[in-house]
Amino acid sequence: MARVFNFSAGPAMLPEPVLKKAAEEMLDYKGSGMSVMEMSHRSKPFEEIINGAEATLREIMGIPDTYYVLFLQGGASMQFAMVPLNLFKNSKKADFVNTGTWSKKAISEAKKYGTANVVASSEDKKFAEIPVLDPAKFSKDADFFHITTNNTIEGTTIRELPDTGAVPLVADMSSNILGEQYDVAKFGLIYAGAQKNIGPAGVTVVIIKKDLVGSALPITPTMLDYKIHAENGSLYNTPPCYAIYISKLVFEWIKAEGGVKAIEARNKEKAAMLYNAIDNSKLYKAPVANPKFRSIMNVPFALPTEALDEKFLAEAKKLGLTTLKGHRSVGGCRASIYNAMPVEGVKKLVEFMKNFEINNKV
Numbered sequence: 001m002a003r004v005f006n007f008s009a010g011p012a013m014l015p016e017p018v019l020k021k022a023a024e025e026m027l028d029y030k031g032s033g034m035s036v037m038e039m040s041h042r043s044k045p046f047e048e049i050i051n052g053a054e055a056t057l058r059e060i061m062g063i064p065d066t067y068y069v070l071f072l073q074g075g076a077s078m079q080f081a082m083v084p085l086n087l088f089k090n091s092k093k094a095d096f097v098n099t100g101t102w103s104k105k106a107i108s109e110a111k112k113y114g115t116a117n118v119v120a121s122s123e124d125k126k127f128a129e130i131p132v133l134d135p136a137k138f139s140k141d142a143d144f145f146h147i148t149t150n151n152t153i154e155g156t157t158i159r160e161l162p163d164t165g166a167v168p169l170v171a172d173m174s175s176n177i178l179g180e181q182y183d184v185a186k187f188g189l190i191y192a193g194a195q196k197n198i199g200p201a202g203v204t205v206v207i208i209k210k211d212l213v214g215s216a217l218p219i220t221p222t223m224l225d226y227k228i229h230a231e232n233g234s235l236y237n238t239p240p241c242y243a244i245y246i247s248k249l250v251f252e253w254i255k256a257e258g259g260v261k262a263i264e265a266r267n268k269e270k271a272a273m274l275y276n277a278i279d280n281s282k283l284y285k286a287p288v289a290n291p292k293f294r295s296i297m298n299v300p301f302a303l304p305t306e307a308l309d310e311k312f313l314a315e316a317k318k319l320g321l322t323t324l325k326g327h328r329s330v331g332g333c334r335a336s337i338y339n340a341m342p343v344e345g346v347k348k349l350v351e352f353m354k355n356f357e358i359n360n361k362v
């Protein structure tokens with residue numbers, strides 16, 4: 001068996017100890033005589049799994065009791081609709097910061113149910129930076145203020161959270177949740193599709209302040225009403241049981257590794273190695289030039305020609321460094337180095353990049 005270093009942006013690598021534990025428990029979960037995949041979501045063992053997942057997530061993120069933790073389906077993309085459907089209760093207006101592909105999708109979905117006011121955008125800079133936020137442009141009467149904390153495709157991160165006062169701050173944290181520390185109390189709602197930094201695709205984590213639940217628009221389908229899921233402990237209907245189980249193992253792994261603080265330190269170390277290699281080379285160029293905006297999760301870079309990109313990707317793959325192709329909308333290369341990517345993986349990539357440059361002088 002040869003496992004590769006998989007730099008995929010999502011679904012992404014999972015920690016090896018988690019996969020091993022899942023393999024051990026595959027046929028007979030803790031003496032139940034069945035796999036978690038075959039188990040009723042109303043059974044005692046599954047109840048322990050979902051409660052354990054929530055408890056450990058609360059612990060590692062420091063989630064206050066004044067928030068619900070929900071395990072939903074539909075991906076982050078469904079939250080683009082679910083957030084406005086549930087939070088548009090007064091002005092039916094929300095402020096958005098447009099920092100990339102995913103922000104744009106959130107904006108266009110919100111427009112179906114109310115007003116999406118873009119307070120700042122870096123689209124004219126090809127999203128290679130985070131725009132300056134001018135609080136004077138914020139809507140005092142907005143029902144929420146939406147940001148994408150980490151822009152997976154463009155490789156940027158919002159480091160300074162906007163002060164939105166009484167307006168609830170909503171964050172799409174799909175690609176950096178649990179990768180860096182956040183004070184949950186600063187947010188009204190955090191959502192994240194699991195397949196980057198949490199677990200397998202199929203489950204979406206929503207952390208929502210309790211007082212934001214219960215005022216969904218009348219047209220809201222039952223399944224898209226946070227209240228229904230909150231009142232039923234994410235068990236209104238059959239949840240993505242196996243994905244929740246693996247997520248629980250990932251949360252336990254993070255705790256055992258020293259928590260999000262220790263993971264963040266390691267992530268910063270990995271990112272610094274990679275950005276140093278790019279900045280000290282003549283062959284590779286990072287589209288995000290300003291270190292202040294650079295993501296520590298997704299590192300896009302490009303070689304001088306598409307032909308060289310292709311050659312680079314093909315040779316990397318032969319060494320077990322896979323899925324380094326940039327998103328189809330931007331091209332080039334991208335190394336996604338989420339929590340489960342070991343330091344050795346990044347070291348091996350950096351070493352390969354150096355050798356490739358020596359052999360491909362431009």
Ligand SMILES: *Cc1c(COP(=O)(O)O)cnc(C)c1O
Binds near residue numbers: 148152173174196
């Ligand atoms: C991947 C991603 C999404 C889309 O997630 P799905 O679970 O596929 O819907 C949305 N936002 C961000 C920031 C992402 O990285």
